[in-house]
Amino acid sequence: FENFVGIEDHIxxxxxxxxxxxxxxxxxxxxxxxxxxxxxxxxxxxxxxxRHFQGRIYIDRRFVAKSMDIYSKNNPDDYNMKLHLQEKFLCKILDRRMIEVDHLGAV
Structure with missing residues (x-):
């Protein structure tokens, strides 16, 4: 990625x-x-x-779009969508298969 013209100034x-x-x-x-x-x-x-951080993760638009697409087919409720995305995000960060968040304020 680093060989793109003009990217170094932005970086x-x-x-x-x-x-x-x-x-x-x-x-x-x-x-x-x-x-x-x-x-x-x-x-x-x-x-x-x-490398300067103890915990790190890169989540791009594809991850979010895929998660939203899969979940919205099952439950289009906006609050539950946010809850689901936070659970998926935490699973990725903590390298776990499943995490349950009871409500958005708990995170």
Whole structure:
């Protein structure tokens, strides 16, 4: 992914924004038109910076879309969808097969 033209400038700007030396929790957003390289930038950042963190996971749009598609066929309720996605997300993070969340406030 790192051989794309012009990606290095974006990666350095994003890395500066994250400031890994700081103890503060930081979050950045990447937005723009489709096809301009947002996912590529996110993957490169994750690959380069994830080693600095004890726990790390990369979840892309396909994971969320697949989870939502599977679950919405069974239960279209929005609250339950969020609950289900949080359970799937926690399973991935904690490397477990199943986690049960009783309500959204418990996470």
């Amino acid at each position: 350095s700007k994003m890395s500066e924004l994250l400031d890994l030396e700081s103890e503060k929790v930081k979050m950045i957003g990447i937005w723009g038109s489709s096809g301009i390289g947002k996912t590529t930038i996110a993957r490169v950042l994750f690959n380069r910076l994830s």
